[in-house]
Amino acid sequence: MITQTERLIIRPFTAQDIDALYLMNSNAAMLKYIPTDPFTDREQAEVLFHNVILEDYLQRGFGRWAVEHKADKKVIGFCGPKFIPEFNEVELGYRYFPEYWGMGIGSEAAQATLEMFPQFGIDKAIALILEGNLGSEGVAKRVGMHWREQNEFMGHRINIYAKVLA
Numbered sequence: 753m754i755t756q757t758e759r760l761i762i763r764p765f766t767a768q769d770i771d772a773l774y775l776m777n778s779n780a781a782m783l784k785y786i787p788t789d790p791f792t793d794r795e796q797a798e799v800l801f802h803n804v805i806l807e808d809y810l811q812r813g814f815g816r817w818a819v820e821h822k823a824d825k826k827v828i829g830f831c832g833p834k835f836i837p838e839f840n841e842v843e844l845g846y847r848y849f850p851e852y853w854g855m856g857i858g859s860e861a862a863q864a865t866l867e868m869f870p871q872f873g874i875d876k877a878i879a880l881i882l883e884g885n886l887g888s889e890g891v892a893k894r895v896g897m898h899w900r901e902q903n904e905f906m907g908h909r910i911n912i913y914a915k916v917l918a
Contacts, residue, residue: 755864761820772827773797781850785885787906814872831861844877858891875918883909
């Protein structure tokens with residue numbers, strides 16, 4: 753486990769989470785502001801888990817973390833750091849199943865996760881948020897991130913929010 757809150761356990765992803773990763777990456781509502789195509793089969797989630805998530809854990813010592821809801825013991829999304837080579841910075845990224853939106857879970861997980869960043873040698877964080885994603889901008893603001901600039905990422909206009917942690 754990385755950390756926990758009253759309602760959430762934040763932990764590394766495991767092979768048992770591949771189905772949840774598939775659902776997260778094939779759900780159209782969850783991908784509205786994510787510049788990638790939806791997954792069409794479970795094998796894509798296996799590749800993501802082994803070639804991206806585990807590689808980040810091995811190479812950097814951190815990566816996207818599973819957010820598990822204590823009440824129903826389900827992985828409901830992710831929240832965690834990812835090094836973004838295009839900006840040479842670490843992003844705080846988060847995504848949750850729609851049935852958990854509007855409950856404060858995004859801010860709760862983001863705050864708990866940011867508090868852990870210094871233990872992984874991360875002293876500042878950015879959030880890359882596609883234009884129009886007001887929900888994600890709200891989470892960034894609630895955890896003390898401030899708008900830094902507009903930019904482009906993966907061919908899309910984004911707002912970058914940032915916070916110094918140390």
